[in-house]
Amino acid sequence: MDFWEDDNSDEMDIDNDLMDDCEEDSFSESEQESNVKRFQKLNIDDDFHVEYAPQRNTTAYGSSRCLEHIKSKEKMGIGDLVKDHALPFLPAKSICRFRSVSKEWNKWITNPFLAHKQSHCFQDISGFFCQIAGEHSFISCDPHSCGVPDPSFSFLPEPVILRTTCNGLICCQSCIEDNAYYICNPVNRQWKVLPGPNYYHGPGSAVALAFEPSALKFEANYQLVCAIRLADHLLCFEIYSSRSKSWRLVDALCCELGALSGDGFYMKGMVYWETLSGSVLAFDLTYEQFGIFPLPPECGPEGVLTKRHGELCYILPHKKDNEFAIRIYGDFKMVLKHSFPLELDDFGYTSGGLRALSCLNDDVLAILFGNRMITYHVKAQKVKTLGTVRPDGFVTCHPYVNSLVPVDHPLVSRQQANSRPCTSSSL
Amino acid sequence: MSSVKKVTLKSSDGEIFEVEETVAMESQTIKGLIEDDCADNAIPLPNVTGHILSLVIQYCKEHTSSSDSNSSKSNEKLKAWDTQFINVDLNVLFDLIMAANYLNVKGLLDLTCQTVADMIKEKTPEQIRAMFNIVNDFTPEEEEEVRRENAWAFEISLKNNNVVDTFEVEESMAKELQTIKNMIEDNYTDSVIPLHNVTSDILELVIEDCKKHVEAAESESEPSYSLASKLIDDPLKA
Numbered sequence A: 001m002d003f004w005e006d007d008n009s010d011e012m013d014i015d016n017d018l019m020d021d022c023e024e025d026s027f028s029e030s031e032q033e034s035n036v037k038r039f040q041k042l043n044i045d046d047d048f049h050v051e052y053a054p055q056r057n058t059t060a061y062g063s064s065r066c067l068e069h070i071k072s073k074e075k076m077g078i079g080d081l082v083k084d085h086a087l088p089f090l091p092a093k094s095i096c097r098f099r100s101v102s103k104e105w106n107k108w109i110t111n112p113f114l115a116h117k118q119s120h121c122f123q124d125i126s127g128f129f130c131q132i133a134g135e136h137s138f139i140s141c142d143p144h145s146c147g148v149p150d151p152s153f154s155f156l157p158e159p160v161i162l163r164t165t166c167n168g169l170i171c172c173q174s175c176i177e178d179n180a181y182y183i184c185n186p187v188n189r190q191w192k193v194l195p196g197p198n199y200y201h202g203p204g205s206a207v208a209l210a211f212e213p214s215a216l217k218f219e220a221n222y223q224l225v226c227a228i229r230l231a232d233h234l235l236c237f238e239i240y241s242s243r244s245k246s247w248r249l250v251d252a253l254c255c256e257l258g259a260l261s262g263d264g265f266y267m268k269g270m271v272y273w274e275t276l277s278g279s280v281l282a283f284d285l286t287y288e289q290f291g292i293f294p295l296p297p298e299c300g301p302e303g304v305l306t307k308r309h310g311e312l313c314y315i316l317p318h319k320k321d322n323e324f325a326i327r328i329y330g331d332f333k334m335v336l337k338h339s340f341p342l343e344l345d346d347f348g349y350t351s352g353g354l355r356a357l358s359c360l361n362d363d364v365l366a367i368l369f370g371n372r373m374i375t376y377h378v379k380a381q382k383v384k385t386l387g388t389v390r391p392d393g394f395v396t397c398h399p400y401v402n403s404l405v406p407v408d409h410p411l412v413s414r415q416q417a418n419s420r421p422c423t424s425s426s427l
Numbered sequence B: 001m002s003s004v005k006k007v008t009l010k011s012s013d014g015e016i017f018e019v020e021e022t023v024a025m026e027s028q029t030i031k032g033l034i035e036d037d038c039a040d041n042a043i044p045l046p047n048v049t050g051h052i053l054s055l056v057i058q059y060c061k062e063h064t065s066s067s068d069s070n071s072s073k074s075n076e077k078l079k080a081w082d083t084q085f086i087n088v089d090l091n092v093l094f095d096l097i098m099a100a101n102y103l104n105v106k107g108l109l110d111l112t113c114q115t116v117a118d119m120i121k122e123k124t125p126e127q128i129r130a131m132f133n134i135v136n137d138f139t140p141e142e143e144e145e146v147r148r149e150n151a152w153a154f155e156i157s158l159k160n161n162n163v164v165d166t167f168e169v170e171e172s173m174a175k176e177l178q179t180i181k182n183m184i185e186d187n188y189t190d191s192v193i194p195l196h197n198v199t200s201d202i203l204e205l206v207i208e209d210c211k212k213h214v215e216a217a218e219s220e221s222e223p224s225y226s227l228a229s230k231l232i233d234d235p236l237k238a
Helices: A014-022 A029-033 A078-089 A092-100 A103-109 A112-121 B028-035 B050-067 B075-085 B090-103 B106-120 B125-132 B140-149 B178-185 B200-216
Strands: A125-132 A135-140 A160-166 A169-174 A181-185 A190-193 A206-211 A222-231 A234-241 A246-254 A265-267 A270-274 A279-284 A289-294 A304-308 A311-320 A323-330 A335-342 A354-361 A364-369 A372-377 A382-388 A396-401 B006-010 B016-020 B165-170 B192-195 B224-229
Touching: A078 A103, A078 A112, A078 B090, A078 B106, A078 B125, A092 A103, A092 A112, A092 B125, A092 B140, A125 A160, A125 A354, A135 A382, A160 A206, A160 A396, A169 A206, A181 A222, A206 A265, A206 A270, A222 A279, A246 A289, A265 A304, A304 A354, A311 A335, A311 A354, A354 A396, B006 B028, B016 B050, B028 B090, B050 B075, B050 B090, B050 B106, B090 B106, B106 B125
Parallel strands: B192 B224
Antiparallel strands: A125 A135, A125 A396, A160 A169, A169 A181, A181 A190, A206 A222, A222 A234, A234 A246, A265 A270, A270 A279, A279 A289, A304 A311, A311 A323, A323 A335, A354 A364, A364 A372, A372 A382, B006 B016, B165 B224
């Protein structure tokens, strides 16, 4: 009986293969076909056995002429398959913990290719960054699997306030000097300071971070969109692009709206800001045009724009007498789609009221009940407590995805060094 | 009306499956064989058993018909079908992963791997090694260094989460837990028993488990005790 031992030397080549794949669109059919193993038609005998050549990319790509040689030892490949195909579906904390499983796992996990794959495969909201009076904290949806090493952002060179988040990237702003913008990922502690904008982003301005992890593009391409208040009813838009590494003013000018109520929310190529007058300013990043649509008349600071079933919706808690309910509005007309009663008797009295935070996945909503952060499963009507926030003021809570997305990739060329360190890797 | 083109698949244990070509082409491997004209006779699949192959075919059938424009199957319904489909034994799940990989059925590979990911995300490295028969090839010093570099990933620091939950349980159930049994037998006078090292969600699972054990035996009404889980900063041991 011949068997090939599972030869680890094959695995050594993974880095070279994968690093080559990293430049440009490496997932095209032609590249994959060049990696295809030869198949042979087998004669099926009762006592046939086959030999296994461990695959380097463990998925058979493209068209293949012959059947592969396979080791008949049961479940030999399951560890490798899980490493290659299941790890990218995990949140960052779990993945980092599994570095100590074995040397092979450690090597794969520290490979930037895995970070890129995970940022695309894992997009679940994993917790909330909360801040009040300059104090930061992180409340995890599942402390075993989601978390960050340093929720206080002390890895940044200046004290910051958290402005907005998007798919694993966080936009912060410095509290001192010229209020520079930072883009960072607290998991890997990588950060980048943006060059100063061309226009003054005064107190009436609002930002939104647009970042869509791409299966094809290796670099994290994001845009920071700022709605700047020029005058009482005049808004213009200045956008920072990580691709061009520069700011640019957009042609569109909005003169129909009053004050914006806060930083924006990105979804599917569009950025949305709520206004104090109960409408939504939507900005299309592809066509660089804006539109306005109204929120339901009962809207308020306790409601939130979020994504549910792949669509934009507005979630609003509603209280009548002592009964709580959650109302979900959707479509561009923001009509009432669902209303769920909220059973919160077990939680007793609260003085803070309800605030909707986000939709975690299609059936689970995150809500702030007084100073208690809870999740509510709409179908099972099950409430789970995630944690508590400081009760002595208004705490901002930003949803965060526990992604490994690199901010400052080693393959990306560095900016010119100036007096202030501009990226984490220049330290 | 032309007859529907079929292909014949043969599993490792000799079972024969006749499948419509469109369904079989959900497998990129089989698609390649068909396109290269290697599929006139039965296609042998020597490392997929009949049982697993029948499941894979089921999956392909369901997902082929949903991409048909005549099908009214919505995304939600398909998702629900997938959830039901993937509710299988762990061994079957592993076999499905390997079959999906070998046959190159991307949707099934993603579905099975997502399921496994959900199962393992809270596990320790030791549990991972046991589950997938992985040898720990780190020296103790090397392993210690990796753990130190990523210490935060091994901690369940609940400082910020800061939650205290109480659970009311019947005495017969609480006695399933030896520690608590001893406390009760020692006439523990405090009405709330604090459990410093147990988080709410773990305690909930333990209580569920005890419930099942007790329901299997007979129970009469017992005085009830309150168990409180108190959370502290110490990292939880595996």
